[in-house]
Amino acid sequence: MPLIGYARVSTDEQDTSAQLGELQRVGCATIFEDRASGGSRSRPKLASALAAVGQGDTLVVVRIDRLARSLSHLLEMVEGLRAKGAYFRSINDPIDTSSPQGMLMTQMLGAFAEFERALIRERTRAGLKAAVARGAKPGNPKMRARDPSAIDALRHTLREKHLHDLIDGRRGWLPLVERLRPQLPWAVVLRHIRSIKPPVRSFSERTLVKACRTLVDAGYANPVILETAPRLSHDSRVALLVADKLRSEPDATLRGIAAWLSKDLREPTPRGGMQWSPEGVRRVIAQAQGLGILPDRSAARGIRE
Numbered sequence: 001m002p003l004i005g006y007a008r009v010s011t012d013e014q015d016t017s018a019q020l021g022e023l024q025r026v027g028c029a030t031i032f033e034d035r036a037s038g039g040s041r042s043r044p045k046l047a048s049a050l051a052a053v054g055q056g057d058t059l060v061v062v063r064i065d066r067l068a069r070s071l072s073h074l075l076e077m078v079e080g081l082r083a084k085g086a087y088f089r090s091i092n093d094p095i096d097t098s099s100p101q102g103m104l105m106t107q108m109l110g111a112f113a114e115f116e117r118a119l120i121r122e123r124t125r126a127g128l129k130a131a132v133a134r135g136a137k138p139g140n141p142k143m144r145a146r147d148p149s150a151i152d153a154l155r156h157t158l159r160e161k162h163l164h165d166l167i168d169g170r171r172g173w174l175p176l177v178e179r180l181r182p183q184l185p186w187a188v189v190l191r192h193i194r195s196i197k198p199p200v201r202s203f204s205e206r207t208l209v210k211a212c213r214t215l216v217d218a219g220y221a222n223p224v225i226l227e228t229a230p231r232l233s234h235d236s237r238v239a240l241l242v243a244d245k246l247r248s249e250p251d252a253t254l255r256g257i258a259a260w261l262s263k264d265l266r267e268p269t270p271r272g273g274m275q276w277s278p279e280g281v282r283r284v285i286a287q288a289q290g291l292g293i294l295p296d297r298s299a300a301r302g303i304r305e
Contacts, residue, residue, distance in 0.1 A: 002029070002030075002054075002056070002057045002058070003026065003027050003028045003029070003057070003058050003060050003089075004028060004030050004031075004032070004049055004052055004053050004057055004058070004059050004060065005020075005023035005024075005028030005030065005031035005032070005049075005059075005060045005061070006031070006032050006033075006034075006045070006046060006049045006059060006060070006061050006066065006067060007019035007020055007023060007031060007032070007033045007034070007061070007062065007066065008033070008034045008035070008036065008043070008046070008066045008067075009034075009035055010035070010036070014035070016033050016035075018062075019062045019066065020033075022062050022091055022092075023060060023061075023062065023091075026060060026091060028060055030052065032045040032046070032048050032049040032052075033045055034046055046067075050077070050080065050081075053081060053084065053086045054084065054085075054086065055084060055085035055086060056085060056086065057086045057087070058086065058087040058088065058089050058096075058098065059081060059086065059087070059088050059089070060088075060089045060090075060091065061089075061090050061091070062090070062091050062092055063090060063091075063092050063093060064090045064093050064095065064106075067088075067090075070168075073168065074106070075106075075107065076168070076171070078097055078103075078106055081097070082097065088106070089102075093105075162214070163214060163218055166211050166214060166215055166220075167215070167218070167220055169200065169201055170215060170220060170221075172196070172200030172201065173193050173196065173200045173201055173203075174212075174215065174220075174221060176189070176192060176193060176196070177189055177193070177208075177212060177221075177225055178221065178222055178225055179244055179247075179248070180192060180240070180241075180244060181212075181224070181225035181226075181227075181229070182224060182225060182226075182227040182228065182229045182230075183229065183230070183232075183240055184229060184232070184237060184240055184241070185229045186205050186208060186209055186229070187205055188237060188241070189208070190203060190204075190205050190208050191265050191266070191267075192241070192265065193208070195260065195264035195265055209226075212225055212226065213226060234268075234270065235270065235284075235287060236287075236291065238261070238267060238284050239284055239287045239288040239291055239293065239294075240288070240293060241261070241265070241267065242257060242261075242281065242284045242285060242288055242294075243288040243293045243294040245257055245260065246285070246294060247294075253278075254278035254279075254281045254282060255278050257276075257281045258276040258277055258278050258280065258281050259276075261276045261281070262274060262275050262276045
């Protein structure tokens with residue numbers, strides 16, 4: 001089972017030799033090295049390491065903090081490796097996701113790390129409160145003086161944080177956007193996102209478009225989603241929605257789709273009503289087949305009442 005190593009230090013002044021030695025001792029023939037902060041998205045060698053890992057391979061690090069910057073980031077990468085049939089191992093932590101026990105420990109250690117960061121934030125807030133009570137003025141003096149360079153730096157930091165939040169949470173809603181855009185207008189896509197249970201993110205139409213543009217600019221989304229949607233008839237729009245529903249949920253029933261259109265999407269019927277029937281859904285499926293957007297074999301699995 002090939003072992004692929006990954007080593008990281010935060011600055012050019014630091015040395016990866018200790019990590020390289022440990023990775024080589026456990027049998028890593030291929031090792032990727034990064035010199036970047038754990039919170040940075042500019043880690044090209046990590047991307048190369050993840051791309052090099054194939055089915056049955058194991059990605060190995062010396063410690064979990066060399067790989068992930070947060071619990072959500074760690075679990076996202078572990079799940080990505082599992083989807084490829086690959087594993088993750090940390091030499092100095094009891095983590096080896098090739099076993100159920102190792103997978104459980106991965107989640108537990110990540111939770112402990114998240115808890116420790118929460119305690120640090122709480123102590124920081126308590127310290128600031130005590131400093132204010134003593135008459136201190138916490139905060140950046142340059143910000144209080146409205147220094148332009150400090151303001152620009154803060155704006156950059158906030159933009160980076162916003163980007164990281166979008167990247168971390170994109171798997172809950174971006175695949176849906178990339179399936180529906182640009183065939184459907186943003187308002188319809190937004191209703192579809194709001195119907196997801198449990199809710200994945202609170203968007204308005206403006207913030208949804210802005211979030212997608214940000215991810216496209218950063219290279220995390222397909223630019224085609226920003227193209228202008230064509231003008232569609234009501235029937236064609238519903239046909240596209242139902243076709244996507246059947247592709248993503250092949251076992252959906254006519255009644256289930258009718259309830260989804262009526263209650264979750266609040267999509268009006270052709271006669272302007274708000275209550276879809278199974279027979280109405282059946283007609284929409286037939287229309288989707290006629291438009292060529294739903295192959296017969298896909299629709300057949302969703303025809304059950």
